[in-house]
Amino acid sequence: MKTPKKVMFALGLAAVLGALAIAGCGGGSSSSGTESSGAGGGEGNAVKASNSGSGGTIGTAQVEGLGTVLVDSEGMTVYDFTVDNGTKSECYGGCEAAWPPVTTTGKPTAGEGAMAAALGTTKRKDGTMQVTYEGHPLYTYAADTAPGEANGNEVEGTWFALDAKGAAVMGQATGGGAEAEPETEEESSGGAYGY
Numbered sequence: 001m002k003t004p005k006k007v008m009f010a011l012g013l014a015a016v017l018g019a020l021a022i023a024g025c026g027g028g029s030s031s032s033g034t035e036s037s038g039a040g041g042g043e044g045n046a047v048k049a050s051n052s053g054s055g056g057t058i059g060t061a062q063v064e065g066l067g068t069v070l071v072d073s074e075g076m077t078v079y080d081f082t083v084d085n086g087t088k089s090e091c092y093g094g095c096e097a098a099w100p101p102v103t104t105t106g107k108p109t110a111g112e113g114a115m116a117a118a119l120g121t122t123k124r125k126d127g128t129m130q131v132t133y134e135g136h137p138l139y140t141y142a143a144d145t146a147p148g149e150a151n152g153n154e155v156e157g158t159w160f161a162l163d164a165k166g167a168a169v170m171g172q173a174t175g176g177g178a179e180a181e182p183e184t185e186e187e188s189s190g191g192a193y194g195y
Contacts, residue, residue: 058109058131082157084137154170
């Protein structure tokens with residue numbers, strides 16, 4: 001049986017991301033001093049720390065098998081890392097490559113379904129401001145390649161998509177390609193396991 005090129009590419013990408021993630025695993029963080037703020041502050045756009053250039057707001061979208069989850073302005077699922085210490089991120093290095101933090105240059109904004117009062121920021125080691133939701137630093141997952149995917153949910157029991165209340169969503173996504181709800185104008189060094 002001949003394996004399609006797309007499947008081989010996806011498997012190769014997963015292997016590379018897995019190796020990067022494992023390389024980022026290691027001891028705990030020795031940094032201190034994370035700043036966190038609530039929804040107040042200057043105006044700005046949330047963007048992924050990766051070069052993909054996501055911008056805008058945190059909203060919600062339906063993901064088949066999971067229900068309504070938080071997404072960035074491009075409709076990509078955002079995740080909580082349960083190893084984080086409060087608002088202090090523990091995801092750096094290889095972890096950060098596999099799980100890019102959602103960052104902002106100002107006040108993050110809430111799209112449809114998200115609570116503006118739940119949004120905040122926390123300062124990362126490099127000085128960038130990471131978006132938080134109900135106190136959880138937010139990340140995307142490099143293996144999610146299209147809106148409606150949540151391939152990172154429950155990875156190693158430490159990565160979870162969040163619902164609009166900021167609670168972890170259990171289960172596995174069963175399909176891809178969900179549409180994000182419309183936006184509105186309102187409103188560590190290594191560290192641990194799971195990446």
